[in-house]
Amino acid sequence: MAIRIRTVGDTVVALCAAETDKKEGDIYLDDNIHHALMDKFCHELLDYPRDPVAESQKLRDAEEELNKWLADQKIKTEADGVNVEGLKPCRQCGEKEAISKVKCFGNQPGVQCNSCCVLLGPYDIIEEAVEAWNLWSDGEFVSEN
Ligand SMILES: [Zn+2]
Numbered sequence: 001m002a003i004r005i006r007t008v009g010d011t012v013v014a015l016c017a018a019e020t021d022k023k024e025g026d027i028y029l030d031d032n033i034h035h036a037l038m039d040k041f042c043h044e045l046l047d048y049p050r051d052p053v054a055e056s057q058k059l060r061d062a063e064e065e066l067n068k069w070l071a072d073q074k075i076k077t078e079a080d081g082v083n084v085e086g087l088k089p090c091r092q093c094g095e096k097e098a099i100s101k102v103k104c105f106g107n108q109p110g111v112q113c114n115s116c117c118v119l120l121g122p123y124d125i126i127e128e129a130v131e132a133w134n135l136w137s138d139g140e141f142v143s144e145n
Helices: 031-046 062-080 126-137
Strands: 003-008 011-016 027-029 099-104 108-113
Touching: 003 031, 027 031, 099 126, 108 126
Parallel strands: none
Antiparallel strands: 003 011, 003 027, 099 108
16 A cells, blocks of 8 residues: 655654545655565564565674674773763762763752662753763752752
8 A cells, every 4th residue: 555654743654545635745655665665564573574676685684783882882882981872870879881861859850879778860851960960970069959
């Protein structure tokens, strides 16, 4: 079934072409493109065998590429002295990995060490909490809200 890709406000939706009329800005995907997308999604999400023509175009394995990328990210974050969430070690206990962005007092952003439970927050936005945590980690005083 053909598809119309349409942007409604800030949302991009995929619509059944038979159930909708063409509008300016729509991207129309015919039955061949729909088949190609279904082949990709069914292979990736449901582990169906790939269309042989599509399979013949494969140059590298996505999982291996993802693992390489993750390893590169780990090297970069270690060089920056931050964990995968961009957070520096806990100044109180020295924990490096188990530092995470949390919601405190209901829904306000903060950062917590899951090892010694020290918590910085609440802040108005998560970026502010991360900056405060990293400054605190470096030994600089930061007043909380
Ligand atoms: Zn700690």
